[in-house]
Amino acid sequence: MLAAQACEKLRSAILEGRLPPGTPLSRRRLAEEMGMSAVPVGEAIRRLEGEGLVESRPRAGTRVRIATVDEVHGNYVLREALETHSARLFAESATAVDAARLLTAAAKVDASYNSLAMRRGYSPERRARTERTHIAFHMRIAKAAGVPVLTNAIERSRVLLFNWVFSASSEFEPMPERWHRDLAEILVSGHPDEAARAMRAHVQYRQEEVIARFRALAVESSGPGRMTRGPQRNSR
Amino acid sequence: MLAAQACEKLRSAILEGRLPPGTPLSRRRLAEEMGMSAVPVGEAIRRLEGEGLVESRPRAGTRVRIATVDEVHGNYVLREALETHSARLFAESATAVDAARLLTAAAKVDASYNSLAMRRGYSPERRARTERTHIAFHMRIAKAAGVPVLTNAIERSRVLLFNWVFSASSEFEPMPERWHRDLAEILVSGHPDEAARAMRAHVQYRQEEVIARFRALAVESSGPGRMTRGPQRNSR
DNA sequence: CTGTATAAACTGATGTATCAGTTTTGAAGA
DNA sequence: TCTTCAAAACTGATACATCAGTTTATACAG
Structure with a gap:
């Protein structure tokens, strides 16, 4: 499943500090980098959002979560x-x-x-x-x-x-x-x-x-x- | 946002008992009932899955979660x-x-x-x-x-x-x-x-x-x- | 140089089409 | 009647195209 693969890649990248809090995440760019469509990337981002690692505003952007x-x-x-x-x-x-x-x-x-x-x-x-x-x-x-x-x-x-x-x-x-x-x-x-x-x-x-x-x-x-x-x- | 709307509808339907545990949930059927495409429904289901209210197996189906x-x-x-x-x-x-x-x-x-x-x-x-x-x-x-x-x-x-x-x-x-x-x-x-x-x-x-x-x-x-x-x- | 407005570029959201895997169905064989 | 199994029906997963809203860049006025 591509979405799970993208999710795992993103999660480890965030937790290993390669994507520090505040880093913008573009579905399309990530999709291109991982060689897949934007849909599974969006699904992965949605899951990470549920875990609290990522935050996004509709039609504005997604970034690694900046906690208050x-x-x-x-x-x-x-x-x-x-x-x-x-x-x-x-x-x-x-x-x-x-x-x-x-x-x-x-x-x-x-x-x-x-x-x-x-x-x-x-x-x-x-x-x-x-x-x-x-x-x-x-x-x-x-x-x-x-x-x-x-x-x-x-x-x-x-x-x-x-x-x-x-x-x-x-x-x-x-x-x-x-x-x-x-x-x-x-x-x-x-x-x-x-x-x-x-x-x-x-x-x-x-x-x-x-x-x-x-x-x-x-x-x-x-x-x-x-x-x-x-x-x-x-x-x- | 259609996905949020679908999510809320499904959530309340589950919590009010109209969709008891084990009820099959089809993205397409739900999409038709709610007058939207299958994509936002899938996103809603993904979110409910993260909350533990719903469970799905790839390409097999989705149902209201049956807890162990x-x-x-x-x-x-x-x-x-x-x-x-x-x-x-x-x-x-x-x-x-x-x-x-x-x-x-x-x-x-x-x-x-x-x-x-x-x-x-x-x-x-x-x-x-x-x-x-x-x-x-x-x-x-x-x-x-x-x-x-x-x-x-x-x-x-x-x-x-x-x-x-x-x-x-x-x-x-x-x-x-x-x-x-x-x-x-x-x-x-x-x-x-x-x-x-x-x-x-x-x-x-x-x-x-x-x-x-x-x-x-x-x-x-x-x-x-x-x-x-x-x-x-x-x-x- | 500075502030502002407008267009370009980018973003996520959604619809449609298609693919591959799973379940159901029902007919054929025992 | 019961079992077997292959095709039909259905499922979620994914790709692609497009839409509407947001941010960035740039031309222009002061």
């Missing part, structure tokens, strides 16, 4: 709701195997971040790899509950936040050395309320800071009143 | 996560006006349900009206936090559950007489943890019962292996 500060904050709230519950479910129902693997994953995440924070330990590739490890850690918690609906909701929220906030967090700042191990140990201890509380603190950590930085970078976008396009050069 | 037991359970889990957090936020930040209005709304919901449970108090219209009042009560809690992302997520989850479970809950069963007033009183008392706990109990109330009933009614659907169509009669 409220939306970033809203997704943090949403993520707090979802991951807090995810942690609770983990504490209630995780098996010994789940627990052991979570501790291992937490150690890996901490090691990656600590290594990244060291002098001359930073590189964009390592940063990207570390972020993937980090996401895998959180998704492991979610998957332990065996509820795909919850897992998917968490992943959607994380994807959006990552994409929107990535530009605002270009500079890496270290976190507590045992940040994820401490969290994992509380989760595996089997007390739902404490697990939920620990996850809440984890999600809220530096949240306001990130939002403030995002707000500072978002002052220029004066809303979606106008949909910018590229220069026009064809036939004249 | 796992999906119903998953949406209950999701709703628990979202509404629990919503209650917590309400307890943390609701104003006195919010609190007063919530108590009023709770009284109205209880009154409606109690009246419905009385001998000869039941009618489908009253039932529908009561359910709307009930949903409005929960959405009022969510809206008090002022986070549209959360509110929308809750509404989506509630819409899906309502549509899927409605057929399984045709017979109305009474609930505790002060069920919503008790919840509201805890929420307005301003203790986040207690508010969350109360909402958790509220969402879980009779959840297993409803799921069991849904499972009993869902035995016949042997998965989406085949996409059924209506009879064929044109030209022969």
